[in-house]
Amino acid sequence: MSRKRYTRSFLFAVIIIVLSAFYTLPYYVTKPGMAQELEPIVEVAGGDDAEGSFMLTTVRMGKANIYGYLVAKMSKYQELYPEDAIRDTDESDEEYSERQLHMMDGSKNSAIKIAYEKAGKSFSFDYLGVYVLGVIKGMPAYGKLKPGDQIIKVDNKKFQSSAEFIEYIGKKKANDTVLVTYMREDIEKTVKISLQAFKDQPKKVGMGISLDDYKKPITDPSITINTDQIGGPSAGLMFSLEIYNQLTEGDLTSGYQIAGTGTMSEDGTIGPIGGIQQKIVAADKTDAEIFFAPNEKGIKGSNYQEALIAAEDIDTDMKIVPVDSFDDALDYLHSLEKK
Incomplete structure (x- = not known):
């Protein structure tokens, strides 16, 4: 082969490789993330x-290209998921990101509530409005509202919960019009939106949004939690422990x-999460000594049981502790001897 033909072939191959790296497949790949210390993130006055330290654990996730797909297929602690297993039908990247960030906010709210109540400190919620999680394509709100908008009034009527909002809209009829007052990037706006029957529920009318409550915790002492762009609800337990530790005398970590x-519910129940084995790997790499895993009341295939399998496989010295509630975690921590 001549030098010129060899050079052209080589450049062509390089271009193909580079272009294929940018071509994504209809899959997401997840892999072990990191264990991040919470004390710099959570600040109670x-x-x-x-x-010692309480640490949240994360899983890294992104769209799979050809090479990422192949690597995940050959890697024990990387997982592939079809797009529809991660995102809702017709959910955009923006809507997915907003949903994950809102879930993190909900996780923090539940953690604050549990920690302040257990510590005997002042706590309440200030209801701020209806949070728009997503907008259904083809419905009246599409193109008028977007994920992250905060609906504060409808027809100049304020609500104390998303349930009240749904009840009010539910009494309307198809083709009725409502005046929606909402906040977007700290700017108050208004828009008229007609109502329409849902295709899959013809007797039900709406503007076509998925929604949740938007509320802010009011606490004494004050608290600040800076999670930047970390999404999802899985850090609820660890947030609650860090907050409680800062609110009370002594050191729950014992060094x-x-x-x-x-996840952390408002009654203190700990719920399961995805990627538990990848989080075991992430925590072990950060030299964690203890790992709390949701026990799910001991059901077969629980997060705790999956965590034990991964811990044995990577031969970690980290102790895996099963927990069903915030009180379970506290009881274990109180039993620790100081390091």
């Missing part, structure tokens, strides 16, 4: 410092590096 995961 006048809160105590700790000798240990403690990681974990699990």
